[in-house]
Amino acid sequence: MSAMYHRCEVCNAEAWLVSDHCHEREEREGVRTHRGYLCTSCNVTLGKYRDSREALKEKADALQKRAEILRELAHYLMLGRYP
Structure with a gap:
C-alpha cells in the first residue's frame, strides 16, 4: 500500500495518507x-464500520449524546455542584 504525507480527505488532518479503496468490489470483481x-485513523474507522452510512450515523449520534x-x-x- 503506497502512502504519502498530505491532508486527509475526511478529517483534513496532516498525516501520512493511504489510498482508500473498496475491498468488496476488489474481491468480487478483481477491480x-x-x-x-x-489518514490511517479514518481509513481504519471506515473499514471497521464497513462503509455503512447507517452504522457511522449511529456512532455519530452516540458521540453527540x-x-x-x-x-x-x-x-x-x-x-461546584454534582448532578
Whole structure:
C-alpha cells in the first residue's frame, strides 16, 4: 500500500495518507477502485464500520449524546455542584 504525507480527505488532518479503496468490489470483481487518500485513523474507522452510512450515523449520534452529557457535567462542576 503506497502512502504519502498530505491532508486527509475526511478529517483534513496532516498525516501520512493511504489510498482508500473498496475491498468488496476488489474481491468480487478483481477491480481496485481508488476512492481517495485518508489518514490511517479514518481509513481504519471506515473499514471497521464497513462503509455503512447507517452504522457511522449511529456512532455519530452516540458521540453527540456523549458530548452533550459531558457539557452538562462540566457546567455542574464549574458551579461546584454534582448532578
